[in-house]
Amino acid sequence: MMEKIAILWPEIAMFAGTCVVMLVGLSPRAEVRRQTALLAGVTLAVAGLLAANSPGVAGPLPGMMGFVKGLTAAVGLMLVLLLAGTVDRAEERAIAEGRTAFNPLRSTRGEFYSFFLFSLTGVMLCASAGDLIWLFLALELTSLPTYVMVAMSGKGVRLGDRAGEAGVKYFFLGAMGAAVFLYGFALLYGATGTTRFGEMAAFFAAEGVGPMATAGLLLALVGVSFKIAAVPMHFYTADVYQGAAAPVSAFLAFAPKTAGFVSILLLVSAVGWLPTGGQAPALPGSIDAALWLIAALTMTVGNVLALLQTSVKRLLAYSSIAHSGYMLVGVIAGPGDGSFTQNGLSAVLFYLLAYGVTNLGAFAVLACLERDAESGEVDSAADLKGLCRTRPVLGWTMAICLLSLLGFPPLLGFFAKVPLFTSLLGAGRYWLLVILAVNSAIAAYYYLGLVRVVMLDEPSAESRSVRATPFVSRPVAAVASASAVVLLAVLGNGLMVASQAAGQYQRPAVGDGHAARAEARTSDDARAEARGSDVGAERR
Amino acid sequence: MAPTLANDGLAPYLPVGIILLMAVTFAVANIVLTMLIGPARKGRTKGMTYESGMNPVGTARKRFNVRFYLIAMVFLVFDVEIVFLYPWATTFRGLEPGSEESALWLGRIMFFLLTTVVAYVYGYRKGVFRFD
Numbered sequence: 001m002m003e004k005i006a007i008l009w010p011e012i013a014m015f016a017g018t019c020v021v022m023l024v025g026l027s028p029r030a031e032v033r034r035q036t037a038l039l040a041g042v043t044l045a046v047a048g049l050l051a052a053n054s055p056g057v058a059g060p061l062p063g064m065m066g067f068v069k070g071l072t073a074a075v076g077l078m079l080v081l082l083l084a085g086t087v088d089r090a091e092e093r094a095i096a097e098g099r100t101a102f103n104p105l106r107s108t109r110g111e112f113y114s115f116f117l118f119s120l121t122g123v124m125l126c127a128s129a130g131d132l133i134w135l136f137l138a139l140e141l142t143s144l145p146t147y148v149m150v151a152m153s154g155k156g157v158r159l160g161d162r163a164g165e166a167g168v169k170y171f172f173l174g175a176m177g178a179a180v181f182l183y184g185f186a187l188l189y190g191a192t193g194t195t196r197f198g199e200m201a202a203f204f205a206a207e208g209v210g211p212m213a214t215a216g217l218l219l220a221l222v223g224v225s226f227k228i229a230a231v232p233m234h235f236y237t238a239d240v241y242q243g244a245a246a247p248v249s250a251f252l253a254f255a256p257k258t259a260g261f262v263s264i265l266l267l268v269s270a271v272g273w274l275p276t277g278g279q280a281p282a283l284p285g286s287i288d289a290a291l292w293l294i295a296a297l298t299m300t301v302g303n304v305l306a307l308l309q310t311s312v313k314r315l316l317a318y319s320s321i322a323h324s325g326y327m328l329v330g331v332i333a334g335p336g337d338g339s340f341t342q343n344g345l346s347a348v349l350f351y352l353l354a355y356g357v358t359n360l361g362a363f364a365v366l367a368c369l370e371r372d373a374e375s376g377e378v379d380s381a382a383d384l385k386g387l388c389r390t391r392p393v394l395g396w397t398m399a400i401c402l403l404s405l406l407g408f409p410p411l412l413g414f415f416a417k418v419p420l421f422t423s424l425l426g427a428g429r430y431w432l433l434v435i436l437a438v439n440s441a442i443a444a445y446y447y448l449g450l451v452r453v454v455m456l457d458e459p460s461a462e463s464r465s466v467r468a469t470p471f472v473s474r475p476v477a478a479v480a481s482a483s484a485v486v487l488l489a490v491l492g493n494g495l496m497v498a499s500q501a502a503g504q505y506q507r508p509a510v511g512d513g514h515a516a517r518a519e520a521r522t523s524d525d526a527r528a529e530a531r532g533s534d535v536g537a538e539r540r
Numbered sequence: 541m542a543p544t545l546a547n548d549g550l551a552p553y554l555p556v557g558i559i560l561l562m563a564v565t566f567a568v569a570n571i572v573l574t575m576l577i578g579p580a581r582k583g584r585t586k587g588m589t590y591e592s593g594m595n596p597v598g599t600a601r602k603r604f605n606v607r608f609y610l611i612a613m614v615f616l617v618f619d620v621e622i623v624f625l626y627p628w629a630t631t632f633r634g635l636e637p638g639s640e641e642s643a644l645w646l647g648r649i650m651f652f653l654l655t656t657v658v659a660y661v662y663g664y665r666k667g668v669f670r671f672d
Contacts, residue, residue, distance in 0.1 A: 019658045026665040104667045105610075 017043025025110020048073030166243025181223025346503025361481025
């Protein structure tokens with residue numbers, strides 16, 4: 001219990017901050033209310049500092065937890081800048097002009113920021129999960145607030161019913177995804193007799209992966225693919241990203257995706273990458289095949305459908321699907337020999353960071369622009385024509401972020417994508433390598449198309465009529481993202497070392513598994529004891 | 541010893557079954573007996589929605605304050621609190637007083653109660669308890 005608390009300090013800080021933010025956002029005094037975002041930022045900074053000092057944990061992936069928590073806090077800080085003014089914009093203006101009094105029932109600021117923090121707390125809890133039940137609750141804590149945030153965000157940018165529709169759609173599909181992976185978790189528990197990843201790994205190492213455990217893992221992977229927007233569960237992505245306000249879409253592309261990939265890494269590392277007949281280590285056949293299929297389909301579907309989009313938000317949504325496919329490649333490649341170029345797991349973790357930072361910039365540019373009061377946010381590519389001429393800062397940010405998403409050489413996205421390729425090469429998966437390369441080429445078409453619109457096209461009358469949103473922090477977030485994309489590519493060595501340490505995989509010893517299993521077979525009592533002293537104590 | 545109800549067949553559920561049977565019998569018997577031996581008077585007033593006292597006015601499809609959903613939510617908070625407090629209390633009784641374990645249990649429930657307090661304060665600031 002106490003050692004559990006020792007790794008949970010970032011989450012505890014987040015929770016305390018969330019409670020304060022929730023109450024401060026409802027303050028009747030406007031100057032106190034205005035501090036809500038600042039408090040959320042302070043909370044994230046504190047949580048990030050605590051995460052940087054968090055100890056390693058036992059289990060197959062000992063270093064992942066601290067890295068993921070730090071990454072969550074860092075991208076969360078940028079997201080706080082971006083989220084400014086998403087909700088309550090009209091209300092606050094009316095109050096400032098003295099037209100209405102503050103009505104706590106109409107205010108959604110406190111809820112919005114606290115849901116944002118709750119969701120990030122969920123991501124952090126996913127990273128510290130050592131247990132299926134814990135993981136399930138953490139995943140739900142990540143997702144449940146996002147459903148409400150999507151629906152809430154529509155009011156500020158006059159998206160109207162589209163945000164409500166997106167919220168409902170997201171909720172129902174999310175509930176279905178949760179049901180599917182919960183079923184998978186139940187089967188995993190049924191097959192192994194434990195909910196703890198460590199014991200599960202020992203069991204799999206000793207007994208192999210039976211049909212029931214395989215079915216459980218497959219269902220869990222399919223269910224979690226909702227969170228990462230991968231193929232069997234990707235249908236909601238475009239509608240939801242388009243329906244939500246741009247800052248919330250940026251958030252959706254980061255938080256659930258990170259939580260989902262952390263869960264996939266935890267689940268899959270319990271099974272482990274095993275050497276099979278002289279070949280490079282790989283996941284057990286059926287799971288490997290399923291992940292291969294999901295990854296290939298996700299990349300291809302995402303990239304091909306992105307070609308057809310005229311809405312920038314939908315394009316970024318489909319590119320988000322494609323990026324999930326890229327990252328799954330790292331999971332398939334496995335830990336390799338543990339070096340940065342060979343370890344697919346650290347490639348996934350580094351890619352999550354790079355994607356989170358880069359994608360945020362692209363959405364931030366959209367969030368900085370709006371049309372007149374009636375039609376709200378800019379969305380179509382035509383609105384961005386000649387952005388580099390009319391608004392050089394935003395235009396260049398967009399161009400840099402898109403090029404980084406494409407994986408253009410000197411930028412962060414390139415350094416994130418290279419280890420995915422090299423880890424696949426090391427694992428000897430040439431077909432997937434070809435699919436990945438072809439997909440990167442397809443992606444070049446639509447990313448460069450949008451870069452051309454932003455950089456080379458003449459501004460049209462339509463795109464000149466777009467105006468800037470009156471929030472100072474949004475361009476700051478955009479510029480921070482673009483400069484991170486450039487600077488981290490040059491100075492990101494420390495991050496690569498950190499992600500390499502985070503992706504270290506320790507295979508459980510076979511001997512332990514036999515012992516644990518033999519003990520568990522003797523009686524129910526022994527099984528209860530094997531699950532740990534904590535549970536045993538509660539029974540007494 | 542671990543609970544193994546699933547292996548004992550249905551025998552442990554016998555008292556539950558008897559209670560259920562008694563409840564159903566009591567309810568059905570009351571209705572049937574009233575129908576059989578009670579005096580029955582029918583009429584317009586008797587058939588009204590609210591038989592005793594007030595005359596029903598207007599339609600039932602009336603708009604009501606949406607704030608009730610917030611009250612329902614605050615109710616849920618306390619409902620869930622009770623659901624967790626009750627099993628906690630029964631287990632806590634069995635722990636050794638002053639031991640480290642009991643302190644841990646107390647700490648856990650205090651944290652949980654803190655979360656419900658936060659929910660309550662949130663409801664208060666949201667104006668759930670103001671009826672104007």
